[in-house]
Amino acid sequence: MSKEKLVIESLSLTYSKGAPLALKEVALGIEENSLMAFIGPSGCGKSTFLRCLNRMNDFVRGVEITGRVLLDGRDIYAPDVDVTQLRRRVGMVFQRPNPFPFSIRENVAYGPKLLGERDKGRLGEIVERSLRNSGLWEEVKDRLNAQASSLSGGQQQRLCIARAIAVEPEVLLMDEPTSALDPMATARIEELARELKKYYTVVIVTHNMQQAARVSDHTAFFLMGELVEHGPTTKIFTTPRDKRTEDYITGRFG
Amino acid sequence: MKDTDHETRGEALLSALDNSGDACPIRPNYAVFRKFADWLATFLLCSSMIFVTVVLCAILFFLAAKGGGALSWEFVTEPPRNGMTEGGIITPIVGTLQLIFVSMCFAFPVGVVTAVYFNEYARGGTLKKSLRLAMRSLASIPSVVLGLFGLAFFCTFLRFGTSLLSAGLTLGCMVLPTIVTASETALANVPQDYRDAAYALGATEWQTIYGVVLPSAFPGIITGGILSVGRVAGETAPIMFTGAVFFAPGFARGVFDSVMALPYHVYVLATAGTNIEKTTPLQYGTILVLLAVVLGISMVGMAARSRLRKDVL
Amino acid sequence: MxxxxxxxxxxxxxxxxxxxxxxxxxxxxxxxxxxxxxxxxIPILKDASITQLAAGRLWYPVSSPPLFGMMSLIGGSLAVTLTSSVLAIPLGVALALFLTEICPKRISGFFKITLEILGFLPSVVLGFIGMVVIAPYLQIKLELLSGLNLMNASMLLGVMILPTVATLSEESLHAVPQSQRDASYALGATRCETMFNVVLPGAARGIAQAAILGVMRAMGETMVVLMASGGAALLPESAFDPVRPLTSAIAAEMGETSVGSAHYHALFFMGFILLLITLSLNVLVIKIESRGEVK
Missing domain, CATH: 1.20.5 (Single alpha-helices involved in coiled-coils or other helix-helix interfaces)
Structure with a gap:
């Protein structure tokens, strides 16, 4: 078993004091350079959990989080952590493609520019490399200055992936990245996700079990804020330990 | 968090990706600069809001402190005396109320009807577009230009003279767009279900509008009306040469009489008097009453609006 | 039947x-x-040519023969509008940014009411403040002959247009999708970077409209400039020179003219100029808006 990139220790989350827990004592390890899928019915807390991993929940007022999330052995909720540095290391791709209203080039260059990269030549290299790695380069290389909104939905989502990997993250979180896309575009993103795990630790949230089965090495099943079961994908889908997992993957609910 | 080992890791990763590329520069100093810039921007934006709040409070407290002493029952119930160096301001108070009344008699019905037209009847086309353009243009016209228009049209052309009627109508033209916008919003907030339900019961278009849509939009329309009354009460420029006068011996008895008005009275006391020193308490007192009227009406409107929004949600 | x-x-x-x-x-x-x-x-054109009106610096409408040079008045209007816009537009955008991006929801309501009350202040009250507070202060501090000048009027005009600019900018900042802020934060951007690189450009069109509407109001505002600008029909050479913008000339002189006189027509001509300026700014706003809709 290879090194665990992220270790989550008894993480609980509530949206306001006294309210029922949205996440209950979740404990999980995520292996480096692997692809893990979070599955579960909607509202089960899988997206909430994902957003804990790069502290995007910090913006939600009233949220209280207990427990630890260790990235390379360091707690990302420790008081001395620079959240902006953390988010550079843990990138995120959202449910709906959300390109900035800039050109394709500017979208990808946004992150590196934040980090202080001003050199046009190097920015150009980063843009090309990121677009190549997200499989978009051949389609857009002649119109890098076109508005990002002129791309199709699937292309926009791959642009968002390019934008996320342009800052060289170590972990890439994908929150239902194909839920707004058609089957063809979905297939491309899935292929891309399998490719990306060579370089990054990828976590993908999906409500689509087939997708999880197709792309992931490991699967974690969430239900009502609880991590019911996790393990190698083949094992979860063939011989689940828990009755609830079995019910879910056989389609009894959700 | 120390980032040195992540940097090296990042570069190792990068070479795995593409051997020719360089890493994103992660300059430790630059990170400090970013943090500082973030802090500075937050500080500046916060202080801009605090600054504006302090300015407003300073203005209000200054006027209240200076004018508080001048306020008395006599001040708000007696007419000015001795060339406006003594006495009270009941004449301009009543004049302002009369102006509000006249302007609203014109602007409120026309404004609401226009909004009904926009929201319920208009089907696109040139007429609607022209009316929309006219309303937006009207909203952008400087108030003093409206005053000129009032002088040329109401006073001279229609021979209303320098009167309550001319000034009130001029003010009405000024607030018409505000009332239209507010009423349109209120009408647009009426759920389509209500209309469908009325039509399903066999109501005609007009019965639906009059019996269902207007009543449910009424609170919103009234709120818009109240807020525009606040504006009417405080405006000076449109009435300076259409109906407001320096001094009137008594209240206007009819719409063709000229009136005194609070905002114009403030202007007159502050600039035209030969006894500026002597009238200082009167000036501050008048301003305080004007502010009380304008802000009072406006706050009633704001309170009504916030209650309305809560009801909607 | x-x-x-x-x-x-x-x-x-x-x-x-x-x-x-x-x-x-x-x-x-x-x-x-x-x-x-x-x-x-238009009848003023019988008494003076367009060139005389626009390029003439001397405004002596009651001398004989009367001189109707409006250049100093137009210059005064432009100077006051420009100065107040420079003061108020950045501040207004800053307030809007504070309200949408920084201020917790719980207290932003309070500040919005503050802005609204500021907008409800009658202009005659602000003009009065200019006369009794700012003017004496400027006069003593800067040892001026009179504190009623371009700067005094511009500061007050700035206060007048501030709520307009701030409220409209706030609306357009609010319309920038949260998902774009999320995207920026997820890349490790700070709040300040997100504000200036993503939110502001995204709201640029609305902010431009807010700024133009602010300029329009400043241009047409009367009482403040009538009371606080000093009223001298001269082209200002410094921020502390007195000016006589078009609006204040109309308001101050209309009471003393007889209907139909050349002076009367000249004042209406000024109103006509103001009307043209505001209407064309209005068209500009509509243009910006409709370009947004096409996209």
Whole structure:
């Protein structure tokens, strides 16, 4: 078993004091350079959990989080952590493609520019490399200055992936990245996700079990804020330990 | 968090990706600069809001402190005396109320009807577009230009003279767009279900509008009306040469009489008097009453609006 | 005897016709404004040429022969508008940014009310503040002959247009999708970077509109400049020179002219100029808006 990139220790989350827990004592390890899928019915807390991993929940007022999330052995909720540095290391791709209203080039260059990269030549290299790695380069290389909104939905989502990997993250979180896309575009993103795990630790949230089965090495099943079961994908889908997992993957609910 | 080992890791990763590329520069100093810039921007934006709040409070407290002493029952119930160096301001108070009344008699019905037209009847086309353009243009016209228009049209052309009627109508033209916008919003907030339900019961278009849509939009329309009354009460420029006068011996008895008005009275006391020193308490007192009227009406409107929004949600 | 279908039809069409006719009074008012301002303003061209009006620096409407050079007045208007916009537009955008991006929801309501009250202050009250507070202060601090000047009026005008600019900018900042802020934060951007690189550009069109509407209000505002700008019909050479913008000239002099005189027509001509300026700014705003809709 290879090194665990992220270790989550008894993480609980509530949206306001006294309210029922949205996440209950979740404990999980995520292996480096692997692809893990979070599955579960909607509202089960899988997206909430994902957003804990790069502290995007910090913006939600009233949220209280207990427990630890260790990235390379360091707690990302420790008081001395620079959240902006953390988010550079843990990138995120959202449910709906959300390109900035800039050109394709500017979208990808946004992150590196934040980090202080001003050199046009190097920015150009980063843009090309990121677009190549997200499989978009051949389609857009002649119109890098076109508005990002002129791309199709699937292309926009791959642009968002390019934008996320342009800052060289170590972990890439994908929150239902194909839920707004058609089957063809979905297939491309899935292929891309399998490719990306060579370089990054990828976590993908999906409500689509087939997708999880197709792309992931490991699967974690969430239900009502609880991590019911996790393990190698083949094992979860063939011989689940828990009755609830079995019910879910056989389609009894959700 | 120390980032040195992540940097090296990042570069190792990068070479795995593409051997020719360089890493994103992660300059430790630059990170400090970013943090500082973030802090500075937050500080500046916060202080801009605090600054504006302090300015407003300073203005209000200054006027209240200076004018508080001048306020008395006599001040708000007696007419000015001795060339406006003594006495009270009941004449301009009543004049302002009369102006509000006249302007609203014109602007409120026309404004609401226009909004009904926009929201319920208009089907696109040139007429609607022209009316929309006219309303937006009207909203952008400087108030003093409206005053000129009032002088040329109401006073001279229609021979209303320098009167309550001319000034009130001029003010009405000024607030018409505000009332239209507010009423349109209120009408647009009426759920389509209500209309469908009325039509399903066999109501005609007009019965639906009059019996269902207007009543449910009424609170919103009234709120818009109240807020525009606040504006009417405080405006000076449109009435300076259409109906407001320096001094009137008594209240206007009819719409063709000229009136005194609070905002114009403030202007007159502050600039035209030969006894500026002597009238200082009167000036501050008048301003305080004007502010009380304008802000009072406006706050009633704001309170009504916030209650309305809560009801909607 | 009309059949039932026809009476029903009448009960439908009559209200429709009445409402349409009344609604059209808006167009009528606007047409009358254009007509009367033109009709009363254009006759001044009999007494003075366009060049004399626009390029003449001397405004002596009651001397004989009268001089109707409006350049200093137009210059005064532009100077006051420009100065107040420079003061108020950045501040207004800053307030809007604070309200949407920084201020917790719980207290932003309070600040919005503050802004709204500021917007409700009658201009005559602000003009009064200019006369009794700012003018003496400037006079003593800067050892000026009079504290009633360009800077005094511009500061107050800035206060007048601030709520307009801030409220409209806030609306357009609010319309920037949260998902774009999320995207920026997820890349490790700080709040300040997200504000200036993503939110502001995303709201640029709305902010431009807010700024133009602010300029428009500053241009047309009367009482503040009438009371606090000093009233000298001279082209200002410094921020502390007195000026006489168009609006204050109209307001100050209209009471002393007789209907139909050259002076009267000259004042209407100024109103006509103001009308043209505000209407063209208005067209600009509509243009910006419609370009946004096409996209």
């Amino acid at each position: 009309p059949n039932r279908g026809e009476t029903l039809k009448l009960s439908e069409t009559a209200p429709r016709a009445v409402i349409t006719v009344i609604a059209m009074s808006g167009i009528l008012v606007m047409a009358f404004i254009l007509y009367f301002l033109t009709k009363e303003g």
